[in-house]
Amino acid sequence: MNIGIVCYPTYGGSGVLATELGKALADKGHNIHFITYQQPVRLNAFHANIFYHEVSVPTYPLFDYPPYETALASKMVDVIINNDVQLLHVHYAIPHASAAYMAKQILKKEGIQIPVITTLHGTDITLVGKDKTYSPVVTFSMNESDAITAVSKNLRDETYRNFKMEKDIEVIYNFVDIKRFERTPVQAFRQIIAPKNERILLHASNFRRVKRVDDVVNVFKEVNKQIPSKLLFVGDGPERTHIEGLCRQMDAHADVKFLGRQEQMEDILAITDLFILPSEYESFGLVALEAMAAGVPVISTNVGGLPEINIEGVTGFLSNVGDVENMSKNITHIFSDDIAFKEMKKNALEQAQKFDISTIVPVYENLYKKVLGE
Numbered sequence: 001m002n003i004g005i006v007c008y009p010t011y012g013g014s015g016v017l018a019t020e021l022g023k024a025l026a027d028k029g030h031n032i033h034f035i036t037y038q039q040p041v042r043l044n045a046f047h048a049n050i051f052y053h054e055v056s057v058p059t060y061p062l063f064d065y066p067p068y069e070t071a072l073a074s075k076m077v078d079v080i081i082n083n084d085v086q087l088l089h090v091h092y093a094i095p096h097a098s099a100a101y102m103a104k105q106i107l108k109k110e111g112i113q114i115p116v117i118t119t120l121h122g123t124d125i126t127l128v129g130k131d132k133t134y135s136p137v138v139t140f141s142m143n144e145s146d147a148i149t150a151v152s153k154n155l156r157d158e159t160y161r162n163f164k165m166e167k168d169i170e171v172i173y174n175f176v177d178i179k180r181f182e183r184t185p186v187q188a189f190r191q192i193i194a195p196k197n198e199r200i201l202l203h204a205s206n207f208r209r210v211k212r213v214d215d216v217v218n219v220f221k222e223v224n225k226q227i228p229s230k231l232l233f234v235g236d237g238p239e240r241t242h243i244e245g246l247c248r249q250m251d252a253h254a255d256v257k258f259l260g261r262q263e264q265m266e267d268i269l270a271i272t273d274l275f276i277l278p279s280e281y282e283s284f285g286l287v288a289l290e291a292m293a294a295g296v297p298v299i300s301t302n303v304g305g306l307p308e309i310n311i312e313g314v315t316g317f318l319s320n321v322g323d324v325e326n327m328s329k330n331i332t333h334i335f336s337d338d339i340a341f342k343e344m345k346k347n348a349l350e351q352a353q354k355f356d357i358s359t360i361v362p363v364y365e366n367l368y369k370k371v372l373g374e
């Protein structure tokens, strides 16, 4: 098939997922056309079946807000016509679903039928999408899609609750390439981070408020008092400066390191003991799944789609949002029981295997065939 994929090209989970999906489909022989404003971060190697079409948005003195959506829809039309693209798969509803609707209407006039699949990822529904500023357009364009998918049951239900949906939403879970995370720890790296074999805790995110990174710091403060430990932060975003300030005020500030944005998560996870994700909301928590794929148990909140991935007492622990005490208690408990910890690591990997790329990608392929009437 010739497939158009539209996503955010940045470090966010939706862009990562969309890019990995495109790469996996290309490996299976499909031609993939990425349409986005920048080369997607995970699109980092040449592949004969992958094409990247950059959307450029010319500026003009009149434009305080350059019309990205118009440029995107026009690019979609151009790419579809000139590359015989058969379907468009857009990730993150805003503004991709409405741009796709516009492209579809333009192409209809040319006698070209182009099915659109919209995959909902989380904040496009739960934070941004349901805001009155956007909701009429989001509702309309979702309903005009030929198929809608959500990355968890929780996100599907949230969408039904918050929008007047006229179409069914299919749940297709996010996936991970388990093989990528089969790494043996680089001892030299572990030795530098934890020279006295301290436990290593990790948090990775885009440092937005929804991630509650303050809670990571407060959890670590408690844990570090009882267990020799180190904390690694991966990623960057609006809260990072504030979090660095908080860490500097801590007695254990020398035990914390900020690694910034990193592409080789598998190498960092290979030396990690526990992953912390205290978010206020996660539709899925792709980064938690990546941790589990590396056999790293997850300390998370019990919100959104997280309980569909992280199983209480089995693959990690779940706490109420903001319950720093409970999270710290769970960490010290699991670190003081080597047998239970080993079992939990094994369970985490087994759970991640259920979300392996080899299981989920064919589900998308079947959906593509369905919308194409095959």
Ligand code: GMT
Residues within 6 Å of the ligand: 008, 011, 012, 013, 014, 015, 017, 092, 121, 122, 123, 151, 174, 206, 210, 281, 282, 283, 284, 285, 286, 287
């Ligand atoms: O808002 C974000 O955190 C970024 C957003 C995105 O665009 O990547 O993440 C959402 O989609 C990911 C991939 O499906 C999910 O793993 C994240 O849980 C989800 N974020 C939220 O729901 C907050």
